[in-house]
Amino acid sequence: MKYMRDTLVIFRRSMTLSIQNPIWIVISLIQPILYLVLFGPILLSIAQTPGFPPGDAWQVFVPGLLVQLGVFGAFFVGFGIIAEWRAGVVERMLVAPIHRTALLSGLVIRDIIIVIVQGLVMIGLSYLFGLRISLGTIVLSLLIIAFLAATFSYLSYAVALATKSEDALAPIINSLALPILLLSGILLPMSLAPRWLQIISDFNPVKHIVVALRASFRGEMFGFDIMLGLIIVMIIALMAAFVGNLAIKSLAR
Amino acid sequence: MNTRILNQVNRSTPFAGQSEAIAMISSRGLSKTFKTRTSEVHAVRDVNFDVHKGEIVGFLGPNGAGKSVTMKMLSTLLEVSKGAASVVEFDLLSQQNEIRSRIGVVSQRGSTSDTAKAGDEIVWHAQLYGISPKEARRRGKELFKALDLEPQWEQKCESLSGGQRRRIDIAMGLIHRPQLVFMDEPTTGLDPQSRANLWDHIRKLRDKFGTTIFLTTHYMDEADALCDRILIIDKGSVVATGTPKQLKSQISADTIRLTVRTNEDAAKTGHVVDSLGWGKPEINGNLVRFQVDNGAKALPGLMKSLGEKEIDAIGVEVSSPTLDDVFLSLTGRTLRD
Numbered sequence: 001m002k003y004m005r006d007t008l009v010i011f012r013r014s015m016t017l018s019i020q021n022p023i024w025i026v027i028s029l030i031q032p033i034l035y036l037v038l039f040g041p042i043l044l045s046i047a048q049t050p051g052f053p054p055g056d057a058w059q060v061f062v063p064g065l066l067v068q069l070g071v072f073g074a075f076f077v078g079f080g081i082i083a084e085w086r087a088g089v090v091e092r093m094l095v096a097p098i099h100r101t102a103l104l105s106g107l108v109i110r111d112i113i114i115v116i117v118q119g120l121v122m123i124g125l126s127y128l129f130g131l132r133i134s135l136g137t138i139v140l141s142l143l144i145i146a147f148l149a150a151t152f153s154y155l156s157y158a159v160a161l162a163t164k165s166e167d168a169l170a171p172i173i174n175s176l177a178l179p180i181l182l183l184s185g186i187l188l189p190m191s192l193a194p195r196w197l198q199i200i201s202d203f204n205p206v207k208h209i210v211v212a213l214r215a216s217f218r219g220e221m222f223g224f225d226i227m228l229g230l231i232i233v234m235i236i237a238l239m240a241a242f243v244g245n246l247a248i249k250s251l252a253r
Numbered sequence: 254m255n256t257r258i259l260n261q262v263n264r265s266t267p268f269a270g271q272s273e274a275i276a277m278i279s280s281r282g283l284s285k286t287f288k289t290r291t292s293e294v295h296a297v298r299d300v301n302f303d304v305h306k307g308e309i310v311g312f313l314g315p316n317g318a319g320k321s322v323t324m325k326m327l328s329t330l331l332e333v334s335k336g337a338a339s340v341v342e343f344d345l346l347s348q349q350n351e352i353r354s355r356i357g358v359v360s361q362r363g364s365t366s367d368t369a370k371a372g373d374e375i376v377w378h379a380q381l382y383g384i385s386p387k388e389a390r391r392r393g394k395e396l397f398k399a400l401d402l403e404p405q406w407e408q409k410c411e412s413l414s415g416g417q418r419r420r421i422d423i424a425m426g427l428i429h430r431p432q433l434v435f436m437d438e439p440t441t442g443l444d445p446q447s448r449a450n451l452w453d454h455i456r457k458l459r460d461k462f463g464t465t466i467f468l469t470t471h472y473m474d475e476a477d478a479l480c481d482r483i484l485i486i487d488k489g490s491v492v493a494t495g496t497p498k499q500l501k502s503q504i505s506a507d508t509i510r511l512t513v514r515t516n517e518d519a520a521k522t523g524h525v526v527d528s529l530g531w532g533k534p535e536i537n538g539n540l541v542r543f544q545v546d547n548g549a550k551a552l553p554g555l556m557k558s559l560g561e562k563e564i565d566a567i568g569v570e571v572s573s574p575t576l577d578d579v580f581l582s583l584t585g586r587t588l589r590d
């Protein structure tokens with residue numbers, strides 16, 4: 001109860017501050033549009049390649065972009081918390097009798113909502129390009145993306161709070177994001193990759209989430225792929241939340 | 254409301270009657286050691302002290318002495334390495350939430366986001382204490398008014414002056430009407446008028462609501478004017494404690510400077526001072542300078558003796574020791590170092 005109340009207050013604060021920044025709103029809405037408009041055409045032309053997974057090109061392409069949105073939209077949120085920590089905001093919140101875990105969950109909910117809105121913009125735009133998916137698919141996909149965003153925003157906050165330095169956060173995030181991206185089949189399906197690369201990518205949880213999302217876009221609701229992806233994304237979200245709250249705790253060391 | 258009565262009893266006698274007074278902070282062997290990869294930093298070592306209900310206690314010490322670390326431990330922000338404490342009558346190690354809802358903190362670092370509006374920050378912060386937005390707005394406006402911040406309510410924090418932003422920090426720390434307030438250098442960056450205004454406000458808090466205040470400062474005049482009692486900390490240990498008056502009398506004596514008409518008179522004055530048992534004074538031309546335990550008490554006798562020798566003192570100056578002197582004699586450094 002109190003946890004919910006505290007989370008809500010922190011969420012409302014961070015959401016208001018985000019919305020009050022107009023440049024930021026424009027950028028976060030333009031991002032998904034740029035992805036679709038500038039990258040979509042390339043993908044359409046390689047969709048004819050043998051080995052390309054089933055489904056039309058948009059059904060393969062948009063899930064990848066959604067996952068990328070979930071990962072990258074959330075992975076850089078740590079920069080914000082470093083600024084707030086430096087300004088004393090984190091400490092003054094922790095000195096209040098709030099549930100310790102409410103601090104990050106309030107921020108993470110904001111991050112999730114932003115990613116969801118971006119995802120909706122992307123799906124809406126893809127509709128104009130000819131993507132046809134059911135409402136159930138949209139709901140399921142956004143649910144998966146929400147967990148994914150939670151994972152990476154918790155991780156970002158954890159690294160940010162542990163290093164307390166933008167100069168350390170940036171290279172750490174980048175060196176984590178790159179292999180995750182390359183080994184996930186976000187942009188090109190892993191089914192195009194050689195065998196050894198496919199095996200390595202099986203250890204990348206994000207790959208299974210991409211696979212699940214593509215299955216959902218093909219309309220294979222509640223098949224094995226989707227279930228596996230859903231379970232994996234929930235597990236990594238939980239683990240990330242644990243790590244994030246550990247970082248909050250170790251602020252007191 | 255009975256807390257108010259209790260407080261008034263303590264307040265009139267801040268130092269006496271300690272045994273019955275309620276301890277709002279009671280620190281026993283509090284220590285903090287930071288372990289870095291290469292070394293250990295003993296930031297706070299075995300600190301013992303009490304702060305009683307309704308007291309304004311100043312925490313003085315040079316940079317790096319351990320003031321902020323001590324405050325952070327007592328306000329539940331830092332884990333205690335060794336020792337124990339009770340804060341607002343709850344155990345620091347096991348009842349942190351009870352403590353948190355009853356204390357206010359004005360941190361050295363600040364408390365507001367650049368991009369947030371001052372009024373919004375305070376209302377959000379109040380909600381973390383379960384205060385409704387409407388009530389928070391009412392209290393916030395009241396505090397802003399008391400701290401001369403009324404026009405700043407709608408202003409973004411990044412556009413505030415340093416002193417205005419500092420006063421917002423103070424308002425943030427007081428919005429939930431805490432019983433005990435920790436203030437880490439609250440007046441740093443404030444102009445003299447705002448400082449005096451804040452002192453008034455702090456005194457009013459104590460007088461009207463019985464709030465206990467524990468503050469750090471680098472300003473000796475502030476400690477002297479505002480604090481009932483002072484703790485001096487150096488290199489992580491408390492090296493002295495007492496009222497400003499006690500500390501000053503404990504350390505050094507008053508200095509008397511006499512100006513007489515001629516150099517001969519000065520020499521004669523030297524003999525008089527010596528014969529009165531205050532030792533040979535320092536003589537510089539027609540200036541005579543020496544120290545006595547109590548300047549005000551010594552003066553009448555001195556003037557009488559000088560009159561008998563027909564020496565005309567054309568200038569007399571008695572100066573009491575300052576807390577700066579106390580600090581210097583305790584730590585070998587001045588606070589401004």
Ligand SMILES: Nc1ncnc2c1ncn2[C@@H]1O[C@H](COP(=O)(O)OP(=O)(O)OP(=O)(O)O)[C@@H](O)[C@H]1O
Pocket residue numbers: 287294295296314315316317318319320321322323361
């Ligand atoms: N997180 C930390 N890790 C390592 N050392 C620390 C940490 N925090 C503080 N210290 C060290 O502990 C000592 C006490 O620091 P503290 O901030 O309490 O000083 P202070 O008395 O508040 O000084 P100032 O007047 O400059 O604010 C310093 O030597 C500081 O470097």
Ligand SMILES: [Mg+2]
Pocket residue numbers: 320321322361437
């Ligand atoms: Mg300090």
